[in-house]
Amino acid sequence: MRSALLLSIHAFLGITCAEQGHWRAPRKHDSRGPCPLLNSLANHGFLPRNGKHIRASVLVDALDDALHLSDSGRAFFQAQGEKALTISTDKDNSTFNLIDLKTHNVIEHDGSLSRADAAINCGDNWTFNKTIFEETKSYWPNETISVRDGANALFRRQRSAKSVNPSYDLPYEQLVNAIGQTAMYLGVFGTYATGDANRTWVEYFFENERLPYSLGWRRKGDGEAISKEGIESLGALVAANWLQINATTPS
Ligand code: HEM
Secondary structure (H helix, E strand, C coil): HHHHHHHHHHHHHHHCHHHCCEEECCCCCCCCCCCHHHHHHHHHHHCCCCCCCCHHHHHHHHHHHHHHHHHHHHHHHHHHHHHHCCCCCCCCCCCCCCHHHHHHHHCCCCCCCCCCCCHHHHHCCCCCCCCHHHHHHCCCCCCEEEEEHHHHHHHHHHHHHHHHCCCCCCCHHHHHHHHHHHHHHHHHHCCCCEEEEHHHHHHHHHHCCCCCHHHHHCCCCCCCCHHHHHHHHHHHHHHHHHHHHHHCCCC
């Protein structure tokens, strides 16, 4: 009876399970960092809204709640969480804060899609940068972002960042991370088999640090849970396209 009443109140207010995680803009002392997805999860309350003192297990549960992970996907992101702990500014290193992720060349790197390089922006490599993101958007010509267009946008942004940053540096490990991050947004807002992300969803996500529920995006369903294999195979497709563009574009 009580749950039936709650359900009808929710229906009346337009609150559905698909829209779980009420979005709220970050407040003054909240911690946010260079990853648009983790910032979004904090804005929705999947991660602590203050973005602080996050355990690797809490990170994995938040990603699962928001996006839907398979067991191998959980293991993949557990390892990412453990990497984040290595750059934690918390006392006992069993938790991290979103701003800690700005540490250069651990996961954060030069040549981002929506952030400036630390060296040319007074150390701010983590704040969303509209000018840079407008450039990225100009490389996505179609309503869906193909693997090719995703790889091309990354390649062009890296070229452009290098041209204005005399100390530009993208070690191999960070190039792999950057390619992985392109695969991440293509997979979450498209499919892990082919990429083909919905451009409107991707742009809304970056610009608002908000999951695009209002535009029709939903958590992955049964049979679509995000797996390590899916992330790696889409990453390999992005890498193959990036390498081909690099080999055929005059310097
Ligand atoms: C499905 C999960 C995830 C998605 C969809 C995602 C998405 C992204 C995207 C699209 C970027 C590129 C931003 C840009 O170039 O401007 C990025 C950057 C970043 N992400 Fe995530 N991310 C995910 C999980 C994680 C996790 C688990 C961590 C660490 C614990 C993380 C840490 C970072 C960091 C440090 C950057 C900055 C890289 C840079 O310098 O551009 N991300 N992420």
